[in-house]
Amino acid sequence: MKPSSILKTSLVALVASSALLTGQLYATDTTGSTVHTEQVAPKGDRQHGHKGGMHKMLGALELTDEQKVQVKAIFGKYKANRPERPTKEQRATHKAEMLALITTAGFDEAKATEMAEAKQQLQLQKMLTHLKMQNEIYQLLTPEQQQKFQDRFNSGKGHASRH
Structure with a gap:
């Protein structure tokens, strides 16, 4: 394969993956505000929102x-x-x-860094908020439920695998 062909193929793959990641960046949680303790939707069922992780864990804690x-x-x-x-x-x-960052002849590292840092900051805030929420919920549990939570957490049950 010619070097220019490899470069074009790589850029197309990068643009496509960026478009997919953009969708993930701006995806919203479509779960309702009710706590579901019955059986949850299978992993990856995005039609009705993802109901894994904490919802699944809470369902197991009775x-x-x-x-x-x-x-x-x-x-x-x-x-x-x-x-x-x-x-x-x-x-x-x-x-x-x-797209402009990817397709511009001279790569603007400062702009790329700015975009990456903005996304990283957003993810950091989301994770901190999520952990605070989980901590508040954990504090509501009885000692027996807390132990069951810890056991399930350590075994990976109730949490989506992040491979």
């Missing part, structure tokens, strides 16, 4: 009705404080910036 109400309130509190989903125009602008 929460009392009072705990379910409290957990629902915690989910609601964190959902209300979640940042707004970027508009269609903002997503299109971000996608255009990524």
Whole structure:
């Protein structure tokens, strides 16, 4: 294969993967505000929102009705404080910036670094918020439920694998 052909193929693959990642960056959680303790949708079922991780874990812990109400309130509190989903125009602008960065003859490392740091900061904030929410829920559990939580967490049950 010619070097220019390899470069073109690589760029097309990079653009395609960037477009896919952009969708993931701006995806929203479509789960309802209710706490579901019954059987959850299979992993990857995006049609009705992903119901794994904490929802699956809570279902296995056999929460009392009072705990379910409290957990629902915690989910609601964190959902209300979640940042707004970027508009269609903002997503299109971000996608255009990524394409320009990828296809420009001279790579703008400063702009790439700025974009990467912005995404990293967003992910950091999301993770911190998620961990705070999980901590609040964990504190509601009885000692027996906390032990079961820890056992399931350590065995990987109740959490989506991140391979």
